[in-house]
Amino acid sequence: MSFLTLEAIDKTFPGPRGGAPVCALNQLSLTVEEGEYVSLLGRSGCGKSTLLAIVAGLEKPDRGQIRCRGQVVAGPERHRLLMFQDAALFPWLDVLANVLYGLNLVENLTNAERLSRAEKFLEMVGLADCRRFRVHQLSGGMRQRVALARALAPDPDLLLMDEPFSALDALTREQLYADLQRIWTETKKTILMVTHNVREAVCLGSRVVILASPGQVVADERVTLPYPRTLNDLKLTAVAAHISCFLQTEVEP
Ligand SMILES: Nc1ncnc2c1ncn2[C@@H]1O[C@H](COP(=O)(O)OP(=O)(O)OP(=O)(O)O)[C@@H](O)[C@H]1O
Ligand SMILES: [Mg+2]
Incomplete structure (x- = not known):
């Protein structure tokens, strides 16, 4: 479960x-x-934010x-x-x-x-x-x-x-x-955290979910980079670039 x-x-x-x-x-x-x-x-x-409010029990689905x-x-x-x-x-x-x-x-x-x-x-x-x-x-x-x-x-x-x-x-x-x-x-x-910043999402998240x-x-990616992570790490930048592509292409209406 x-x-x-x-x-x-x-x-x-x-x-x-x-x-x-x-x-x-x-x-x-x-x-x-x-x-x-x-x-x-x-x-x-x-x-x-609606998703968070529903999980928090502040809004009902x-x-x-x-x-x-x-x-x-x-x-x-x-x-x-x-x-x-x-x-x-x-x-x-x-x-x-x-x-x-x-x-x-x-x-x-x-x-x-x-x-x-x-x-x-x-x-x-x-x-x-x-x-x-x-x-x-x-x-x-x-x-x-x-x-x-x-x-x-x-x-x-x-x-x-x-x-x-x-x-x-x-x-x-x-x-x-x-x-x-x-x-x-x-x-x-x-932790479930909403952000608009892709590098922040990758720096902190063990997983990045895109709505x-x-x-x-529409995407659900595990981030396997070891912690602690820093924003300017090249591997992190590469993962963030990959995820940004997802946001720009796959999510385009
Ligand atoms: N309490 C509410 N009453 C009416 N409409 C709402 C309410 N809460 C959210 N919405 C609408 O539902 C949709 C999703 O809103 P939501 O705030 O969840 O988006 P979001 O992804 O958090 O956006 P942002 O990144 O701008 O914070 C929007 O069209 C918004 O106007
Ligand atoms: Mg919001």
Whole structure:
């Protein structure tokens, strides 16, 4: 049994201003094994965020079924957490309190356990010294690190990330790629990440899945390059070029 199974998922939204309905996902099927890092690529509007929202339990499919660890996904749960493009932190809380907030989802923890868990994950993302900073004192990269610590602290089985690095500059992104690879190797989390950046997809993903509109899987490639990976590695560049061809040719409407 696979860790995550999506079976023939259909999702249609009402059209804007009473127009024709928009088909976001069409008979989409996908399986993800435990511990995989799946990068999801595809043109704007092809249904990537819809797919994540459905896996997170925030949207319901019209047809089809999603199972995580064999259980039908019926709504949001702390075992499947979604992290957004903008860190979506609470500006009135400091860094530590933002991470502690994520831990409110976990029952049966003492306050001391919550605190030590929050500190452990702040350490993991390299922000232990910034625990008392407010959100406005953080750079974009630091905010995403806090969001990552907040998402990891409740120990989700599955971490869903929607373009988590797209608002960051190239150097900050590269640093986060290195950190995320280390964190993924340490925590062995299953990750499903949407990105528009092919090299980012290949740098991080153990697998790259390409969606085409309306929401169908058109390519599914395993990336066997050893970790840690760096963006400028020639082999990585070659794999990214191969995958870009897929995006440009096979997905062309
Ligand atoms: N809540 C919604 N209500 C109406 N239409 C929606 C809703 N969510 C998504 N859609 C439509 O479904 C289609 C797929 O949207 P989705 O956001 O999943 O695409 P995407 O692949 O994430 O795009 P992008 O790369 O631009 O983020 C789009 O046509 C979008 O307008
Ligand atoms: Mg999107």
